[in-house]
Amino acid sequence: MTKTTTYTWQGKVFDTEAKAQEEASSSVSKIQKDFSNTCSVIAVETDIKKYSAFIISQANRLTSHPKDLSDDDPRKFSFYCQGSDNHLPVSALKVKTLHREEFDNYINKKNIKKIQKSTFPTRLLTAKDEDETLKNGEEIVDEILFCKAEFIYG
Amino acid sequence: MTGFGFNILGFGSSAGPPAVEIPTDTLINNLQNRSQISASTYIGNGGTLIIPANFWLWSTNTTYSTLTVDVDGATIENNGNIVGRGGAAGGSPGGNAINITGSGVTIINASGAYIAGGGGGGRTGNPNGPGGGGAGGGSASASSPDLGNPSPNAPDGNWSGYYYSGGRGGGAGGGAGSTALSPGSGAKGGWVLPGSGSSNAPGYGGYPYGGAGGSAGNQGTQGGASGGRYGAGGGGGWGANGGSNGQGTTGGTGGKAIEDNGNTYTLSNSGTIYGATT
Numbered sequence: 001m002t003k004t005t006t007y008t009w010q011g012k013v014f015d016t017e018a019k020a021q022e023e024a025s026s027s028v029s030k031i032q033k034d035f036s037n038t039c040s041v042i043a044v045e046t047d048i049k050k051y052s053a054f055i056i057s058q059a060n061r062l063t064s065h066p067k068d069l070s071d072d073d074p075r076k077f078s079f080y081c082q083g084s085d086n087h088l089p090v091s092a093l094k095v096k097t098l099h100r101e102e103f104d105n106y107i108n109k110k111n112i113k114k115i116q117k118s119t120f121p122t123r124l125l126t127a128k129d130e131d132e133t134l135k136n137g138e139e140i141v142d143e144i145l146f147c148k149a150e151f152i153y154g
Numbered sequence: 155m156t157g158f159g160f161n162i163l164g165f166g167s168s169a170g171p172p173a174v175e176i177p178t179d180t181l182i183n184n185l186q187n188r189s190q191i192s193a194s195t196y197i198g199n200g201g202t203l204i205i206p207a208n209f210w211l212w213s214t215n216t217t218y219s220t221l222t223v224d225v226d227g228a229t230i231e232n233n234g235n236i237v238g239r240g241g242a243a244g245g246s247p248g249g250n251a252i253n254i255t256g257s258g259v260t261i262i263n264a265s266g267a268y269i270a271g272g273g274g275g276g277r278t279g280n281p282n283g284p285g286g287g288g289a290g291g292g293s294a295s296a297s298s299p300d301l302g303n304p305s306p307n308a309p310d311g312n313w314s315g316y317y318y319s320g321g322r323g324g325g326a327g328g329g330a331g332s333t334a335l336s337p338g339s340g341a342k343g344g345w346v347l348p349g350s351g352s353s354n355a356p357g358y359g360g361y362p363y364g365g366a367g368g369s370a371g372n373q374g375t376q377g378g379a380s381g382g383r384y385g386a387g388g389g390g391g392w393g394a395n396g397g398s399n400g401q402g403t404t405g406g407t408g409g410k411a412i413e414d415n416g417n418t419y420t421l422s423n424s425g426t427i428y429g430a431t432t
Contacts, residue, residue, distance in 0.1 A: 011402015052424035120381035140381040
């Protein structure tokens with residue numbers, strides 16, 4: 001039985017581990033940008049005419065990185081990242097904490113730190129219909145390798 | 155006495171138009187509900203529209219937002235559930251819950267109430283495994299809502315004696331993906347708030363697993379990859395993206411809780427919101 005070994009990182013398949021590691025290392029900045037795009041931080045104003053209400057305007061969307069907010073910034077914010085709760089209102093200090101936590105969650109959930117090594121019968125690459133399932137004596141072995149790329153917050 | 159009566163009348167006229175409670179359509183699963191509406195059907199400028207407790211405001215299609223607030227100065231007082239439609243399996247985006255096109259709008263989401271975008275559909279795997287539907291009934295074939303109920307299990311089955319895995323165990327949030335040989339199917343999304351996620355759809359015969367459906371606010375998980383094949387992604391929970399397939403192709407985006415279209419608005423939230431609010 002002829003076998004094939006593949007290395008998969010973020011859905012991209014390579015024939016060597018080195019190529020998978022290189023792809024991960026070159027994708028660090030893109031992944032940080034992708035994360036930022038999942039988040040919305042907007043400075044809000046209290047609506048003094050209504051109880052516990054806040055005025056939300058996209059004109060007040062934060063354009064700088066949340067880590068650069070001053071801890072004692074007096075403004076209140078609306079904070080949301082894909083997969084997080086909506087937070088309204090929160091302080092600048094809380095925004096910084098939440099944003100960092102969501103970045104760590106994002107990295108963990110996307111399995112970015114893992115490369116999957118799969119060894120399987122080569123015939124599966126072109127098999128169709130019922131031949132796609134394993135026959136007696138065939139096996140697929142999957143291993144998880146550590147991705148060396150560093151995804152640093154900020 | 156005349157003065158007293160005059161004062162009362164004066165107070166009433168200065169308070170603006172009366173609040174209107176949205177009427178129910180035919181009950182579904184004994185729940186009051188109505189599908190997508192425009193606020194202008196019920197109120198004029200400066201009016202207040204009330205969604206009662208346990209009332210479901212939903213949409214038949216991801217193309218349509220569930221509630222379009224097309225009245226200037228309107229106040230929407232939500233005590234129930236305003237939800238967008240879930241994206242269909244295969245990676246379709248979820249629908250928005252509220253679409254603001256008027257100016258000076260106020261959204262009040264009361265304690266115990268929900269505003270939730272539809273979940274995105276999970277991405278299709280290879281070969282032929284459909285993703286899970288997003289929370290909010292996401293499914294290519296589902297047209298009527300099963301309000302108050304979780305995502306049903308998609309069937310397991312076999313084909314010419316070879317087992318495939320259907321999208322089993324769809325949760326109350328997004329449905330699980332599938333790694334099925336044709337004609338497998340992923341689970342459609344559920345209609346429960348907040349809703350739990352499902353477990354992975356198991357892989358058989360060397361097939362990778364299908365991703366789990368996401369719980370409310372959480373993305374469906376990515377399908378597995380093994381032996382040159384890759385599983386489908388799970389459906390997204392309320393307001394969250396569908397899961398990627400095992401190859402990394404992303405699922406459908408989650409619908410917004412509130413699309414403001416660039417309009418400034420006021421939000422008072424004592425309840426729960428799933429999905430973006432701008």
